[in-house]
Amino acid sequence: MGKGPKTRTRTASRVAAVQALFQAEQAGDNPETVIDQFVRHRLGVLEGQDGFEDGRIPDAEVPLFSRVVREAVRRQDAIDPMLIDALPDDWPLARIDPVLRALMRAGAAELSMTGGPPAKVVINEYLDIARGFFTGPEPGLANAVLDRLARSLRAAEF
Template identity: 30%
Template sequence: MTTFDDLIKDDFEANEFDAFPAEGSITGDSRTEARLLALQAIFQHIFVNQPLDKVRDEFLKYYVKQHKADKKILTTILDDVASNQERYEELVADNLNEKWTYDRLGLVEKSLLISAVSELSATTAPTKVVINEYINISKGYFNPKEVGFINGILDNLAKKIRV
């Protein structure tokens, strides 16, 4: 029986992937990996309605090492969201214009914005760094117009959070 690996091995030689980040890492940067995992954990928490502390423990056990993610950043974001999610959702909702409501946002958008608001609120990472990181992450999920939408919301939120 032919396996999937057999089908693709002629098409892809191992050396074609040398430019990819370390195995398990998507970006090659531990802080960006932590932010991606935070987004994914918050998404799982909302989508499955699973307590965030359980999701956090699962991600710490199974994904931090595999993705070479910064454990401190991930833990800080997820613990902060666990304590402040409702307030962060309100902050995001208050920064949408009258054409958009919080309920109209997709789960990935909500998760990304909640994670970014948490990092802006709970860490001392430079504002530009936080915004740029989440904009770059959003480029992997959204089209340019949606990325601009996310950027506008993050800029407004940062001005209110980091006075």
């Protein structure tokens, strides 16, 4: 018997985290409010539906999603200067696409966490997510920035 495609629950969690960080920034919402909204209305499968309707993310792991969002917001005052240092001079953080900014903050937050997956796994996950959102130079920029941060935050892995 064959198995269906492997569900990437951790990737789904990271996609949801990027979307939640984007929403929190755009609406000026408290991260706990956004986490609650996502858990109640956007994560998990609705009965009688196959999953992705109305922006749902059916396979997300709530603990990872919540941890990334909370860490990104809690550490934003430390993360943003790291991102600014890692970005090319002609890409100021304030002018970066807000989805890309949310993605890089989520990636930086996860790279800052202890006990998570290896840095290269985190970078590859966020690179895959960036490719889902962007077709231009943005995935390459996200990859370069997160790689630079990883080499600083997790030097022992390189």
